[in-house]
Amino acid sequence: MKKEIIWVVIGIVVIGGIFLLKAKEKSEGPMEATEQSAQEKPADAMPMKVVTPPDMTDAQKAQATTAESAAAGSAVTFDVNGGNFYFVPTVMKVKKGDTVTINFKNDGGFHDFIIDEFNAKTDRIKDGAIATVTFVADKAGSFEYYCSVGSHRANGMKGMLIVE
Ligand SMILES: [Cu+2]
Numbered sequence: 001m002k003k004e005i006i007w008v009v010i011g012i013v014v015i016g017g018i019f020l021l022k023a024k025e026k027s028e029g030p031m032e033a034t035e036q037s038a039q040e041k042p043a044d045a046m047p048m049k050v051v052t053p054p055d056m057t058d059a060q061k062a063q064a065t066t067a068e069s070a071a072a073g074s075a076v077t078f079d080v081n082g083g084n085f086y087f088v089p090t091v092m093k094v095k096k097g098d099t100v101t102i103n104f105k106n107d108g109g110f111h112d113f114i115i116d117e118f119n120a121k122t123d124r125i126k127d128g129a130i131a132t133v134t135f136v137a138d139k140a141g142s143f144e145y146y147c148s149v150g151s152h153r154a155n156g157m158k159g160m161l162i163v164e
Pocket of ligand 1: 083109110111112147148149152157
């Protein structure tokens with residue numbers, strides 16, 4: 001009988017020990033899993049970064065497209081106001097090859113808008129009227145625009161178109 005009791009005690013100790021080990025494994029297991037997932041997250045992030053280069057390639061393609069369109073010339077429009085004796089804006093910048101449209105509005109008086117170098121010339125219009133002229137800025141440089149009525153140009157009714 002004593003031997004049976006000893007075996008039962010040993011059995012309880014062994015089974016208890018197994019339960020303790022399993023309990024430890026369970027408590028340690030999730031921690032290891034957490035560490036693994038924490039390690040996997042950067043691992044997942046790395047492929048994401050590897051995916052980025054194609055996006056940059058697309059950006060480069062977009063830049064190339066922009067460069068091509070710039071080389072072909074863009075259509076640009078300016079709203080220009082004029083009066084006694086001024087133009088606003090006084091400076092306009094475009095790129096060589098651009099097709100430039102000027103919507104000239106007369107704030108008051110009798111005026112026109114002229115750039116000799118591009119044969120750009122509006123009709124002479126009265127106050128409140130709008131005249132439009134379009135030309136291709138096919139030369140680089142600085143070109144004065146002015147009003148050809150009377151001495152308006154000498155009185156300051158002028159500005160500068162810069163073609164880069
Ligand atoms: Cu004028």
